[in-house]
Amino acid sequence: MKIKFNPDEEIVKVVQEGLKRTGGYCPCIREQNEDTKCMCKAFKEQIKDPDFEGFCHCMLYYKEK
Numbered sequence: 001m002k003i004k005f006n007p008d009e010e011i012v013k014v015v016q017e018g019l020k021r022t023g024g025y026c027p028c029i030r031e032q033n034e035d036t037k038c039m040c041k042a043f044k045e046q047i048k049d050p051d052f053e054g055f056c057h058c059m060l061y062y063k064e065k
């Protein structure tokens with residue numbers, strides 16, 4: 001299992017700027033709480049699934065099997 005940044009640097013830059021603006025909360029979700037702090041609960045749960053391969057919601061991270 002490997003977690004990498006999106007190979008598209010432009011997307012990484014935009015999402016990281018969004019995270020700076022929100023103080024670390026997911027820039028793609030309106031709610032700001034413990035579950036939406038990057039790395040958010042939704043992505044952590046996807047990571048736990050050994051069959052999951054793909055991007056987090058914001059496309060900042062990519063999980064390989």
Ligand code: SF4
Binds near residue numbers: 025027043057
């Ligand atoms: S892991 Fe991805 S979807 Fe989750 S908060 Fe971070 S950037 Fe957003």
